[in-house]
Amino acid sequence: MASTLLRDAIVLTVNGSDEVHDRGWVAIVDGRVAGVGALETCPDDGVYDEVMSLPGHIVMPGLVNAHTHSAMILFRGRSEGQSLLTMEGWYNSIREPELSLVASDIGPAVALSCAEMALSGTTTFCDQYFFAEEIAAAVKQAGLRAVIAYGIVQLGDRARGEEELAKATQFLSQQRSADGRVVPWFGPHAPYVDNSEDLLLAEVAVANEFGVGLHLHMACGPEDNEETERRYGTTAAVALEKLGFFKGRIHAAHCIDLSPEDIEVFARAPHASISYNATAGLRSGREGICPAVALREAGVVVALGTDNVAANNGYDMINEMRVAGLVASHREGRAQPIFSRELVRMATMEGARALGLEAEIGSLEPGKAADLVAIDISGAGYSETPDIETLLVYSGSGRDVRHVWVAGEQLVSDRRLLRRPLADIRADYSATYKDFWSRVEAARKG
Numbered sequence: 001m002a003s004t005l006l007r008d009a010i011v012l013t014v015n016g017s018d019e020v021h022d023r024g025w026v027a028i029v030d031g032r033v034a035g036v037g038a039l040e041t042c043p044d045d046g047v048y049d050e051v052m053s054l055p056g057h058i059v060m061p062g063l064v065n066a067h068t069h070s071a072m073i074l075f076r077g078r079s080e081g082q083s084l085l086t087m088e089g090w091y092n093s094i095r096e097p098e099l100s101l102v103a104s105d106i107g108p109a110v111a112l113s114c115a116e117m118a119l120s121g122t123t124t125f126c127d128q129y130f131f132a133e134e135i136a137a138a139v140k141q142a143g144l145r146a147v148i149a150y151g152i153v154q155l156g157d158r159a160r161g162e163e164e165l166a167k168a169t170q171f172l173s174q175q176r177s178a179d180g181r182v183v184p185w186f187g188p189h190a191p192y193v194d195n196s197e198d199l200l201l202a203e204v205a206v207a208n209e210f211g212v213g214l215h216l217h218m219a220c221g222p223e224d225n226e227e228t229e230r231r232y233g234t235t236a237a238v239a240l241e242k243l244g245f246f247k248g249r250i251h252a253a254h255c256i257d258l259s260p261e262d263i264e265v266f267a268r269a270p271h272a273s274i275s276y277n278a279t280a281g282l283r284s285g286r287e288g289i290c291p292a293v294a295l296r297e298a299g300v301v302v303a304l305g306t307d308n309v310a311a312n313n314g315y316d317m318i319n320e321m322r323v324a325g326l327v328a329s330h331r332e333g334r335a336q337p338i339f340s341r342e343l344v345r346m347a348t349m350e351g352a353r354a355l356g357l358e359a360e361i362g363s364l365e366p367g368k369a370a371d372l373v374a375i376d377i378s379g380a381g382y383s384e385t386p387d388i389e390t391l392l393v394y395s396g397s398g399r400d401v402r403h404v405w406v407a408g409e410q411l412v413s414d415r416r417l418l419r420r421p422l423a424d425i426r427a428d429y430s431a432t433y434k435d436f437w438s439r440v441e442a443a444r445k446g
């Protein structure tokens with residue numbers, strides 16, 4: 001049984017009472033958190049295989065990025081000036097080049113995304129895209145924890161919908177990793193916009209059978225409600241509830257245009273959550289902002305996500321907490337409508353809850369998987385404060401993450417990846433990037 005003791009750090013537990021130990025310890029035994037406490041209660045060093053003294057560091061649960069599309073790192077900086085939250089912007093800047101993607105592009109792209117996430121403190125992410133098998137393979141190599149939603153785009157083609165459902169079902173049955181780090185889900189891209197009612201209901205039935213969820217986009221742009229307003233005179237969320245869609249575990253990204261009635265739909269549902277993607281929302285130029293405060297007040301689980309890095313353009317979840325807080329202040333017209341402590345919770349425990357992983361990750365409590373990070377706050381930009389969560393959220397940076405563990409395995413040590421060097425991952429990625437975009441150009445001339 002491998003064991004590690006981390007001591008002398010500021011420990012944010014994110015447990016039920018958001019306990020903080022100004023000088024604390026965390027013990028990791030056999031991949032799990034074996035104990036957490038204040039330094040006075042620290043066990044004897046001699047019992048552990050490895051002891052790390054971390055003064056000047058925050059030790060906290062690994063961050064959970066609740067919405068992204070990791071392969072889309074290939075589009076970073078390629079859709080500037082387009083709103084990716086409208087059908088037109090997405091279709092022109094993403095969908096058209098996407099048609100040139102091949103399966104062998106995915107591994108190197110996802111590997112670089114996983115590297116960026118790990119190095120900035122993300123230990124779990126929720127991904128949705130095509131080529132789900134290639135994504136799962138790359139995530140398993142990187143060692144991160146992920147929910148991978150098999151992206152389904154039907155676009156009115158019945159036969160294609162049936163074929164995709166069969167493939168996605170096969171994905172669910174084959175891809176759950178033995179160590180539990182990779183969890184396969186369904187990913188209907190956007191209900192009504194590109195998935196029919198019949199297909200959505202079939203997806204819920206299969207997902208429930210496998211005990212997994214559905215990750216989708218909802219209320220991102222004007223198109224999302226147009227079809228249901230025309231057909232039923234209601235928003236998509238209300239129509240989906242009537243359809244029976246919310247009987248499944250539903251994790252919805254963006255949710256910018258939610259009415260008070262839609263918020264009630266989410267609050268009533270047994271397992272519904274939202275990924276609030278503040279940076280991507282701002283960059284899209286959409287006037288609306290996800291009503292995160294009202295959702296939380298209604299008791300809905302609100303997690304945080306970066307969205308793809310064509311829409312963000314990075315994976316830094318500390319930055320995402322900050323932007324989420326700033327945007328909420330602006331929307332509500334008052335200072336700090338969401339306390340920093342709650343933003344930390346949204347980026348950890350609420351993310352875990354959204355993905356159905358709350359028993360396993362999201363907080364530092366005995367028995368949970370040892371997914372945690374150590375952030376160096378000894379450098380410039382940090383100073384003494386009575387409010388450590390505000391220091392982290394509003395002064396912190398993912399670039400100060402120094403050590404990262406997933407299931408007790410150290411993936412990042414001293415800002416370096418331990419499984420595979422970043423330089424190798426970058427070199428592979430660069431070759432893939434050039435090859436992919438030359439294929440896109442050739443298809444355009446075609």
Ligand SMILES: [Zn+2]
Binds near residue numbers: 067068069253307308
């Ligand atoms: Zn998205």
